[in-house]
Amino acid sequence: MSDMSGSSENLERRGKSPHSGPEARGDEPGDLPKQAWTLLFELMHAHMRNFPALAAEFELSPVQAHVVRQLGEGPLAMSTLANYLSCDASNVTGLVDRMEARGLVERRSSEQDRRVKMLVLTEQGVALRERLLERLAEPPELIASLSDDDLRALRDIMRRALRPQ
Amino acid sequence: MSDMSGSSENLERRGKSPHSGPEARGDEPGDLPKQAWTLLFELMHAHMRNFPALAAEFELSPVQAHVVRQLGEGPLAMSTLANYLSCDASNVTGLVDRMEARGLVERRSSEQDRRVKMLVLTEQGVALRERLLERLAEPPELIASLSDDDLRALRDIMRRALRPQ
DNA sequence: CTAAACAATTGACTTCATCAACTATTGAGG
DNA sequence: CCTCAATAGTTGATGAAGTCAATTGTTTAG
Numbered sequence: 123m124s125d126m127s128g129s130s131e132n133l134e135r136r137g138k139s140p141h142s143g144p145e146a147r148g149d150e151p152g153d154l155p156k157q158a159w160t161l162l163f164e165l166m167h168a169h170m171r172n173f174p175a176l177a178a179e180f181e182l183s184p185v186q187a188h189v190v191r192q193l194g195e196g197p198l199a200m201s202t203l204a205n206y207l208s209c210d211a212s213n214v215t216g217l218v219d220r221m222e223a224r225g226l227v228e229r230r231s232s233e234q235d236r237r238v239k240m241l242v243l244t245e246q247g248v249a250l251r252e253r254l255l256e257r258l259a260e261p262p263e264l265i266a267s268l269s270d271d272d273l274r275a276l277r278d279i280m281r282r283a284l285r286p287q
Numbered sequence: 288m289s290d291m292s293g294s295s296e297n298l299e300r301r302g303k304s305p306h307s308g309p310e311a312r313g314d315e316p317g318d319l320p321k322q323a324w325t326l327l328f329e330l331m332h333a334h335m336r337n338f339p340a341l342a343a344e345f346e347l348s349p350v351q352a353h354v355v356r357q358l359g360e361g362p363l364a365m366s367t368l369a370n371y372l373s374c375d376a377s378n379v380t381g382l383v384d385r386m387e388a389r390g391l392v393e394r395r396s397s398e399q400d401r402r403v404k405m406l407v408l409t410e411q412g413v414a415l416r417e418r419l420l421e422r423l424a425e426p427p428e429l430i431a432s433l434s435d436d437d438l439r440a441l442r443d444i445m446r447r448a449l450r451p452q
Numbered sequence: 453c454t455a456a457a458c459a460a461t462t463g464a465c466t467t468c469a470t471c472a473a474c475t476a477t478t479g480a481g482g
Numbered sequence: 483c484c485t486c487a488a489t490a491g492t493t494g495a496t497g498a499a500g501t502c503a504a505t506t507g508t509t510t511a512g
Contacts, residue, residue, distance in 0.1 A: 237458065237507065270319060279437045280329070381492095
């Protein structure tokens with residue numbers, strides 16, 4: 123009774139074929155990607171609701187948690203981070219100000235280009251990141267209770283989806 | 288620190304972490320839920336990055352989009368919405384103020400209990416919601432490019448995961 | 453050498469979020 | 483009936499996160 127009833131009936135068919143399935147009527151086979159995605163989206167949102175609370179366990183805002191997580195890859199220019207967060211560069215200034223005030227990150231002027239400031243996690247930031255990553259990796263109940271077969275299949279599908287194209 | 292999670296090492300080894308050990312080896316079967324979850328989480332975050340932009344297509348803030356989506360089920364008390372959003376009740380007041388000002392929702396005093404106010408979508412709100420839901424159901428490229436077999440498997444796994452226990 | 457392009461910041465402003473305090477209503481018991 | 487605790491919503495103060503427009507330095511291109 124949620125999303126795929128009613129007026130979404132006559133949507134554009136994607137490249138999917140109107141071809142003949144034996145069980146063609148019962149299951150709306152036409153929009154497989156949409157079906158899979160809608161369910162995945164449901165699960166995503168169900169889980170995202172408590173991300174702020176999870177971040178708060180580490181006294182981080184949700185965005186700060188995201189930044190700590192991303193910053194593990196190595197030094198990152200402010201503008202690159204802004205791009206990664208899909209937000210304005212001016213937003214990153216304040217964000218980094220607060221994180222720097224807490225001793226989590228450090229601004230380091232780049233030597234090649236003196237306009238650029240590179241962000242690095244402090245030692246404290248690295249330690250926090252490790253704890254955070256372990257916490258994030260804990261699967262929620264909905265996932266943990268899947269069968270091994272489903273988990274293996276899910277893992278492999280996600281690997282294929284995330285594989286750089 | 289010597290982490291039980293080979294999986295996060297496996298994911299993060301793109302950068303030069305001072306902590307990455309040489310023992311990074313992928314496929315420990317013991318951590319199946321964690322592996323699957325970590326990948327799923329990756330995809331979630333990759334997609335969540337442009338949720339604000341998607342909401343902006345409808346001139347909604349991310350939270351407003353979320354509310355419009357949830358409000359389709361029927362009238363909802365303010366406090367219930369607050370609970371659903373996992374946020375303080377006082378937050379909902381302003382949120383609904385703005386949405387009411389735009390003619391998307393309506394406060395309706397309950398007759399059984401004059402303290403509560405029920406939220407309902409206006410006609411305009413319903414129309415917007417339909418367009419929004421269609422837009423949300425469009426699968427992102429990462430998903431849409433999966434094979435039919437993968438999509439079917441993913442859909443079925445998600446159904447099992449979301450099945451009320 | 454000027455002029456355009458870029459990185460980061462600042463300032464004004466909005467939205468989302470919290471907490472504490474307040475109003476109004478409901479629903480107990482005494 | 484009357485008081486008292488609990489509940490629903492609002493208000494006010496405050497802070498984080500977001501936007502845009504304008505500014506300051508620093509490359510880089512013509």
